[in-house]
Amino acid sequence: METTPSIRVKDLTRQYGALTAIHKVNFTVNPGEVVGFLGPNGAGKSTTMRILSGIMSATSGSAWVGGICVAQNPHEVKRKIGYMPENNPLPDDMRVVEYLRFRARLKEVPGRQLRAAVQEVMEICDLARTARRKIIGTLSKGFRQRVGIADALLGDPEVIIMDEPTIGLDPHQIQGIRKLIDNLRGKHTVILSSHILPEIERSCDRVIIINRGRIVASGTSAELREEFLPGNRFSLVVEGTDTAVATCLAQRGLDAAILESTLLAENRSRLILRVENDGDLGPQLMQALSNHRDFTLHSLAPREPNLEEIFLAATKRSWEETIETKPKITA
């Protein structure tokens, strides 16, 4: 039997007057998946998330959460969603435990289970011992984010939507939040947005790249690499000229192109190669480049393009595709 996707979005469009924030966005998220929403500022990430959580209505198109249409039954959809908005707004005058109990009541957690539910989310987010009775206004940014995530987890929602959960955090705090998200994998469907690429790459099973209101790419990091930056890449440090290396590779029948060349010291440079041949390229390259009189090979390493490069390639392609049309997408 086919399972119902946790989130299904079809041709979703939202306009603010003459501005189109998102245009015909389509995607599906399966239960238990952690999906990253990636895009530059103003790409339409928050708008999509706000529509999914029922705060805002779409101009056209439909969205379903747990098989329920957001536009037709927003009340029911809200029972299935835990949402942490951008900047994580919290009331500064309340204590952590008071706030979470208040939120649990709003989320219709039954009275008998209320204390246990609040205690559970505080433990998951590591708030139970350290910040239980603290006033929210006095908490550090990292703890505030934890309170926001704890709130999103309350009521055991099927889908958790987090808009920029790690913004403004230091590396230790980011690591803490990442571990927390890892713990949610499998139990909840998680959508998180970020414009910090390593963040998404480490935490998410799948990435959706959005730019100027349109989805420009979607898939796992490996799939995106294959689509946007195909071929094998190697990074090597050589003492000698680029042309000597290129000639040597051509002579050995390797279809290689030098993508980047950085001068490290006098006569020594770092080259990024893209090789189109199949098979085990590492040994072939080492054999081809060693013991050559025109240059000396110092190091050779395979180079996996990171999400940053994929992102740049994907957004660049989308810019080129839309450059002909009238620019109309912001937000």
Next chain:
Amino acid sequence: MLFISPPTYIAAVLFLSLMGFLYWAILRGMVNTPSETLPTVQFFSIFWIPVFFVVPLLTMRSIAGERSIGTLDTLMTTPTSRVAVILSKFAGAYLFYMLLWTLTIGFPLLTQKLFPHAAESGALLELAPLAGSFLFLATSGLLFISIGIFASSVTRSQLVAGMLTFTTLFVVIIGGQQMGNLADAGGDLSSWAVATVNYLQIFEHLDDFSRGIIDTRPFFYYASTSFLLLGLSTLVIEAKA
């Protein structure tokens, strides 16, 4: 949120100090120049002074404050309905407003306790005008607080909400009285206009209530306008979440 925020208590302290002072001033005035009206009636006839600052202070934060810090968004993602949000904001502010007025019963009680011989006990704590005035405060409070809630729902700035509430209250309370004065001076208004102007006279309502004349028209006026304003506030947060 209302009961944990400092402005609420500042409003309460200001209200009780001011009303205490005014009560004392009324009593002093009565000692110097004997008056026919009861101190209670005189005291409640200046209800508009605290209303002008307490109502904006109690309501300006309710929705505008939540909107400006962004907690309105998180509130809207819970399965709570918009109507429930507005009604609970209204109920919180209204009950606190009535609590403050109820505390003013302490003034005659204290006077009686401290100076049992100085004042005739019946005059200070006569039940009928007290009950009438409280009934007036309870019904007019519906309108005043809903004006505040509506003003708070249309903006994200607490300051704007406060000013809007103050101005609207001023127009509703003083404007009605001024229209009454104009009607009296001109004397050539058609009968329906006179009826409309009388219908909006808040001070007349207080007079009637404290004399024990309980009319259904003021009830209808306050309840219907308040219902309308709260309904509009619900629509506003629905559209402007």
